[in-house]
Amino acid sequence: MSALSLEGLARHAWLGRTPSARALRMTLVPAAAAYRAAVGLRNYLYDRGWLAARRVPAWVVSVGNLTVGGTGKTPAALWLAERLAARGHRVGIVARGYRKRRPGPVVVGVEGRALVTAEDGGDEAVMLARRFAGPVVTGKRRHEAAALACARFALDTIVLDDGFQHRALARDADLVLVADDAAADWCLPAGSLREPPGALRRARAVLAVGDAAASVPPGTVVFRGRLAPLAAVRARDGAFHAEPLDALVGRDVVAVAGIARPERLVETLGRLGARVRDVLRFPDHHAYTAADARRIAAAARAGTLVTTEKDLTKLERFPGLEALVALRVDLEVEDEAALLDLLEPAA
Template structure:
């Protein structure tokens, strides 16, 4: 854990508290700026664009690592099961390009992780038939998705603070094991907004509930009900497969049982990844952590890959996350001893609340998009996932 991570997510010692003092002053300025921006949107002085389709936003309060990507996959899948042509609008953080662009048109992947960003590419690979677009201005992506690609439902990835595009439902993801870190706003803490911002949400999604203290989960349930009037959705990050580095061959969940493994990751909260791998029966003999969205070089990976099964004390396999795997060079991804753990958000409680919130959002969007007297305003039947 870096010093910043210790300040944000852990229990900083006396020295870290001294370092925190100037950051607290900066966080007060950040809070004031965020409050002013929110006030301008609330009063209509800053206008949010309306898309020609229902918009469901997946976001969070704290930066990074809450588990938005598995939630976005789950929501897009549920919308697709309702007969919707879904497009995901992503910021494309970490990409080399910043123009509005199509990562996938739902039929073929058009961009790789460098130009499209690792998370958009991962979403495109996990969701055949779903278009994925990225760019810093999601309001500019919406007409591309609805007009050019024919989407009739939009999922706004990492959208809670992106208020330039109006939404019909805000889903806010909280990591139940550590939802708000030290409780402070950036840069003194990990939070983009105070927890009171949850009042803007339509639904709270608690991820990693299996790793959280039951009393803390109870408190978060009460917070979610008070903020939204709904029970939260609760999920665990469930491993569903172990793949090769190219994400093409399945080895099954038993592939890591009894193996000595080296972990490589460039994600916001690598501790949860380690616990997942250990839960699959592997023994972690070394761990190589890089910053979130890190682009691995051959020089960084070569010694780790070469060290697998080279002698006593070495690793049998090198294991990474699916988000990291999409950033690997083809030669590294093809390494025979590389394995990738695929994770899904497995809902353990609140599926009915999610379905009700999605159905209500689609109904609200239908009411604003189609005049009440128009025949198309009648609700259409949709299959449940």
């Protein structure tokens, strides 16, 4: 069974919209209970100090969520890093670099330039490196990547992308994103929750993205934000070049998405006024092949090919996809100054 069909089967079970889906989900409930107990024990051990969290010589702010799949963590990490840098801090971004081939910590980019490929550094990290003026470093062991970033670039602030559950690196503040997710009634594998909602007590602040209803523990500070389309992006000469969104308005397009929630790309294109004629779905963090590229190129007969920036980092190398366009999105936050005040290092 392919990764895409496994993802679809899991989502089908989690949503429970048919009797067969609900029956499948119920078979997973005992495993979900065991998973939740294991997560609770792990957090208890960290809270008591029996599992050690390693510190680095910088203020660490984690950006994360409670569920698997896309809530906008990476755009939020970029937003936070840019805003803290604008306030005068020496900021770097540290991420896991999911599915990267190169072992150990990897300096993915500096000064808005990617130094490695998505295959070596991770697709989201390369996307961040193309957009952020500071260093981007990846590593499965985030404390090693953060220590390298601090030593090499003299940072005073680390933004940890997708780090809420990675407690081995001590942090000074957690920003947790929540978004509408009908599958978030159960922990894995019966639902999409990595942790139960009570884990939000660890958060300095919660950011509700879009129209999400934020059900949070008492005393939790909640802000609101949304992901907004910013530009159309093309890859040329090893760099991304932004163009106005007007080029997509009224156009026939084919959406190409290797992300957790491809429907969000489709919905955004529709709101922009593009006519989505077809959708090519691939698993999240998909490693594209030449055969995939040929399939995508053939689909251009139905309209302009539009993908995500994360996917473009992996597809730009294939011949025949020179016309591929990526939709760039940015995070917009209400009362952003107040949120930054909560997350910023103390003066």
